Amino acid sequence: MIWKRIGALIASALMAVTSLAQAHEGEDHSGASLAVFAPASSTAPLHVPIETQLLARIETSQARRETVPRTLRVLGRTLVRSEREAIVTAPQEGRLIATKDYAIPALGEFVKREQVIAIVEESIATPDLVIIATERARAASELRQAEASLALAQREYDRLFKLAGVATDKDITAARNALEVAKAKRDGFVEQVALLDNASTTGILAQKRRIIRAPLDGMIARTHVTLGENVSRDKLLFQIVDTSELLVEASVFENDVAAIRAAQRAFFTVEAFPGESFPARIVSRGATVDERTRALPVLFAVPNAEGRLFGGMFGRVYIETGSEVSGIAVPKSAVVDLDGQPMVYVKTGGERFTSRPVRILERLSDRLLLADEGTLKPGDRVVVQGIYQVRMSKPLPAAGDPSVR
Numbered sequence: 001m002i003w004k005r006i007g008a009l010i011a012s013a014l015m016a017v018t019s020l021a022q023a024h025e026g027e028d029h030s031g032a033s034l035a036v037f038a039p040a041s042s043t044a045p046l047h048v049p050i051e052t053q054l055l056a057r058i059e060t061s062q063a064r065r066e067t068v069p070r071t072l073r074v075l076g077r078t079l080v081r082s083e084r085e086a087i088v089t090a091p092q093e094g095r096l097i098a099t100k101d102y103a104i105p106a107l108g109e110f111v112k113r114e115q116v117i118a119i120v121e122e123s124i125a126t127p128d129l130v131i132i133a134t135e136r137a138r139a140a141s142e143l144r145q146a147e148a149s150l151a152l153a154q155r156e157y158d159r160l161f162k163l164a165g166v167a168t169d170k171d172i173t174a175a176r177n178a179l180e181v182a183k184a185k186r187d188g189f190v191e192q193v194a195l196l197d198n199a200s201t202t203g204i205l206a207q208k209r210r211i212i213r214a215p216l217d218g219m220i221a222r223t224h225v226t227l228g229e230n231v232s233r234d235k236l237l238f239q240i241v242d243t244s245e246l247l248v249e250a251s252v253f254e255n256d257v258a259a260i261r262a263a264q265r266a267f268f269t270v271e272a273f274p275g276e277s278f279p280a281r282i283v284s285r286g287a288t289v290d291e292r293t294r295a296l297p298v299l300f301a302v303p304n305a306e307g308r309l310f311g312g313m314f315g316r317v318y319i320e321t322g323s324e325v326s327g328i329a330v331p332k333s334a335v336v337d338l339d340g341q342p343m344v345y346v347k348t349g350g351e352r353f354t355s356r357p358v359r360i361l362e363r364l365s366d367r368l369l370l371a372d373e374g375t376l377k378p379g380d381r382v383v384v385q386g387i388y389q390v391r392m393s394k395p396l397p398a399a400g401d402p403s404v405r
Helices: 002-023 050-055 126-162 169-199 254-261 387-391
Strands: 035-037 059-062 064-080 085-089 094-097 116-123 207-213 218-223 236-241 245-253 265-269 278-285 295-303 314-331 336-338 341-347 352-357 360-363 367-370 381-385
Touching: 064 254, 064 295, 064 360, 094 207, 116 236, 126 169, 245 254, 245 314, 254 295, 254 314, 265 295, 314 360, 314 381, 341 387, 381 387
Parallel strands: 035 336
Antiparallel strands: 059 381, 064 245, 064 314, 085 236, 094 116, 116 207, 218 236, 245 295, 265 278, 265 314, 278 295, 314 367, 336 341, 341 352, 341 381, 360 367
């Protein structure tokens, strides 16, 4: 008979748990914030059979007395320090090129100070090309004249050389000197024409390269360049930011300004890294309270050597004010919201549970500090998992009911 009774209880509990799970499929009861349930119809003790506790995996944790630093919590947003941000623009008009020893850095790539990040090759301006063309035409004309003079000097030298013995040595020497001068002049104009030809296409005069180097260590936060692109002077090429230390901008209400002045420690949290905190320190305070929000701007510095945080992230700043507060500490998942009233469920017996109203004093990273007002005592076992199943359980049967253990 007893096995039939246990089997019936297990089957009944299993059906109840299954129906509850289906009715609330997709709900989040992770405990990151206070879970919100419908208001309780009664504050009477609740009856949760052992079988249901096992099937629903109901877990409890012991409440304990704790003294912690009083903490002020404010919203904050990360900023990049202005002195750790650089905008790189094109120093001249030209074309972006690459070499075998250099490539344009990509978005998100880290660069070192003085590292080559761009090369702009400037094409020679149109007025300069006109000057070069004019000079080339003049040099070509003089080259033709020099070639004609050289031909004449060569003929004169050949004539006198054949008359050796008749022509004097002085005349032959003079002719040879004139021939060498003519050759040198002709070679000079040949070289000049070649240089001007090269300058009008891809020579040193035709292209001027400007090497652009990173002004600081940091990450490429924005890039607006394409290899081979023609850029205008002052065009934005890169934004480089050093995020090894970020600022967090927060607003502290005027009533809490005194607590900021006495602040001992602070830390910053973001939803991207739940359960983690980043140390912070106050670096500056505003001089004027905002007339609309009645808040004072405060800046915190947050180390970020691993680059896990980025500019523009929202989070919370927890500021330890220097004073302490005592209360009853419980895990965050133990407190739920019942029609605007924070509540905990306490296990008072093997199958007995009761709801108790509480008041939150401090919100810590993984737990809540509750006011010690008699509703909850150190050593009480609060439900941290399976609260919904407890909440939906039936009130405790009348005294003397043999089903209650």
